[in-house]
Amino acid sequence: MVKTVEFCEIVPRNFQYSIETDDSLCGDETTNTSHNQSVTSMGSGSKRGVAASNGISTVISARGAPSPNNNDGERTSKWLKAIFLFFFLLISGMSNWAVIAYTHDYVPRTPLPDIVFSLVGEQRWASSLGDACVALCIILLGGLLLIHQHRGTVLKRVVFCAATLYAMRSITLAATQLPSGYTDNKGRCRDQVASKPSVFFGRLFEQTIRIGFQSKDQMLCGDLLFSGHTLVMVTCSLAVAYYLPKSIKPLQWIAHVSCFVGMICMIISRTHYTIDVIIAYWLSNMVFRIYHAYCELDMCMERHKSILYSWWPCRIIDWLEQDIVPGRLDNRCSFPWRRLTRGINRERGGANGEAVSSDSSSTTCDTNATTHHHQKHVSISSSSTYPLPC
Numbered sequence: 503m504v505k506t507v508e509f510c511e512i513v514p515r516n517f518q519y520s521i522e523t524d525d526s527l528c529g530d531e532t533t534n535t536s537h538n539q540s541v542t543s544m545g546s547g548s549k550r551g552v553a554a555s556n557g558i559s560t561v562i563s564a565r566g567a568p569s570p571n572n573n574d575g576e577r578t579s580k581w582l583k584a585i586f587l588f589f590f591l592l593i594s595g596m597s598n599w600a601v602i603a604y605t606h607d608y609v610p611r612t613p614l615p616d617i618v619f620s621l622v623g624e625q626r627w628a629s630s631l632g633d634a635c636v637a638l639c640i641i642l643l644g645g646l647l648l649i650h651q652h653r654g655t656v657l658k659r660v661v662f663c664a665a666t667l668y669a670m671r672s673i674t675l676a677a678t679q680l681p682s683g684y685t686d687n688k689g690r691c692r693d694q695v696a697s698k699p700s701v702f703f704g705r706l707f708e709q710t711i712r713i714g715f716q717s718k719d720q721m722l723c724g725d726l727l728f729s730g731h732t733l734v735m736v737t738c739s740l741a742v743a744y745y746l747p748k749s750i751k752p753l754q755w756i757a758h759v760s761c762f763v764g765m766i767c768m769i770i771s772r773t774h775y776t777i778d779v780i781i782a783y784w785l786s787n788m789v790f791r792i793y794h795a796y797c798e799l800d801m802c803m804e805r806h807k808s809i810l811y812s813w814w815p816c817r818i819i820d821w822l823e824q825d826i827v828p829g830r831l832d833n834r835c836s837f838p839w840r841r842l843t844r845g846i847n848r849e850r851g852g853a854n855g856e857a858v859s860s861d862s863s864s865t866t867c868d869t870n871a872t873t874h875h876h877q878k879h880v881s882i883s884s885s886s887t888y889p890l891p892c
Contacts, residue, residue, distance in 0.1 A: 587661045594668035601675040602725045603705035607694045609724035610681040618769050618776045628771035635764030639738035642757045651836035660741050663789050667733045674727045682723040683772040691723035729774045732782035735761040740790045747833045
């Protein structure tokens with residue numbers, strides 16, 4: 503006997519599980535029928551659907567599904583996660599700037615050999631172009647967040663990936679100080695002075711105000727291993743490619759090309775060594791893909807038995823994703839101003855005693871964000887030795 507479980511997500515508050523028992527594989531023609539049972543649970547801890555046939559009972563559970571009867575708890579959980587992500591990103595970013603403010607006075611001024619530097623001279627114009635590529639990737643991500651149906655979930659995932667990478671970067675910056683690769687390091691870098699608290703906090707405040715960007719002359723040197731520009735561009739381009747709705751999927755190439763050009767500019771302008779860009783590219787891909795590989799595991803059982811769960815950041819990911827149906831998100835458009843327009847029309851219709859229809863056609867770029875379904879199909883054999891989902 504094979505149990506086919508369909509997971510349906512009704513965004514954002516309640517989940518419905520349709521359980522279908524197919525006896526056609528048992529060889530008994532008299533029982534070659536399908537038994538359907540739809541269960542919507544209201545508990546806050548876990549949702550359980552039970553299907554019974556011929557004395558055999560199967561329990562399916564989805565941990566952490568939100569409850570319509572626990573709106574206050576759900577709202578509190580979302581705020582806790584938002585506060586955690588905000589401070590995680592803030593602390594990770596400020597730790598980078600603090601390390602740069604301190605190590606500037608100890609970084610050597612003689613550049614290291616680099617294979618690209620030996621082939622291409624320093625191109626100072628490329629530094630501004632690289633910054634423009636970073637800005638374009640961020641703008642594309644902002645546009646995606648504006649139109650995506652699950653913009654809050656997308657933002658949450660991108661922020662966690664970026665904060666994790668910046669935390670890693672602060673460690674590598676503090677561990678090994680590399681000299682800048684400019685042909686005139688003494689002219690491009692600020693003078694080295696005796697370390698004082700006033701100097702350190704002044705530099706830290708300046709970096710915080712500028713969000714890490716520096717002027718092209720008289721800068722703090724040593725901000726190298728690994729490339730923060732590449733970190734941002736790669737994370738943004740991966741998110742755009744992953745979450746764009748199918749109808750506008752070709753727009754991902756704008757982000758990819760911008761990211762590629764930006765990485766080249768970081769090297770030929772000698773803002774970063776080649777190794778800085780390579781490591782940033784690898785680590786950004788690793789963090790983004792591990793996070794989403796964990797999210798794409800369809801069942802709680804599979805997540806907790808996966809080797810990914812042994813990596814401690816996945817414990818945090820598990821908490822962040824506890825109210826999201828396992829599996830890949832359905833990439834649809836949902837324009838926020840359409841919600842506002844529908845709300846105004848609904849109020850006007852109610853005031854005039856008129857019924858306002860909320861139905862709209864479901865397309866790839868759907869504007870009705872209230873009844874989208876996110877479906878996953880999982881087959882479980884009744885003879886399986888694996889435990890059912892937690």
